Amino acid sequence: MTEKRNNNRYRITLYLDTPKAMLNPLRDPLKHSQLASLLSGNGFDVAAVTGHAYIGLAENPMNEERWGYGSESANPVKLIRGVPGALVEHEGCDPYNEAITWNISKKQYLAAKKAVEDLQKNPGEYKLFEKNCATVACQILRAANVPDLPTGKTALTPFGLVMKKRLMLAKRRIEMIKFKTKNVVNTLFGRKKAPSSKLLESFRSKPMPVPLNIGTRASHIDSAVGKTRPLDIDRVLRNLTQSR
Secondary structure (H helix, E strand, C coil): CCCCCHHHCEEEEEEEECCHHHCCCCCCCCCCCHHHHHHCCCCCCCHHHHCEEEEEEECCCCCCEEEEEECCCCCHHHHHHCEECEEEEECCCCCCCEEEEEEECHHHHHHHHHHHHHHHHCCCEEECCCECHHHHHHHHHHHCCCCCCCCHHHHCCHHHHHHHHHHHHHHHHHHHHHHHHHHHHHHHCCCCCCCHHHHHHHHHCCCEEECHHHHHHHHHHHHHHCCCCCCCHHHHHHHHHCCC
């Protein structure tokens, strides 16, 4: 990447509304309540089963725009065959539990914005197993040319994207353990320890997987204040580097 990152001003985030089957029953129990959905006349809440994936784009630390792909139909047969799709702007009340966020350059940001604008003008046809919320989110990420993208079957569903994020989080924690272990060994042999800033800088240069507890809490705050705000990456970094 040739362009300077402009102090991480720009950011793209893959938000994951985790399928309820992948959550502890006590974690976010009110999300996608089937009873509440039925009582409000909305019928069966499909997202409780399938999950959802959408993209956030931020050009400053205070505000973020979010978009997700879907359709108005909830008929499984129609969704498989194909129905008109739409790229819809998401608000603070739209839930998520997990995320992966990338610091990007202005050039990458503008490329992702153009992909969003193109999809708004020509959203195409939603097909459950071909073009859905997960595949379109990955399409926008590809336009931004970010590293370590979900690919293949992993990129076909929110289930796969959640597994990608959780494996990435495990990898970051292993990197942290290796860093701390190396420093302990260096201390034992009288060698100089690497500064913690080196670990933080390494993490900042990579995709940042957001732990479930931090993502869920941030989503609840967004919903309460009615705003879409970028995730607090410093908090995510502290969580990773202080893990035991």
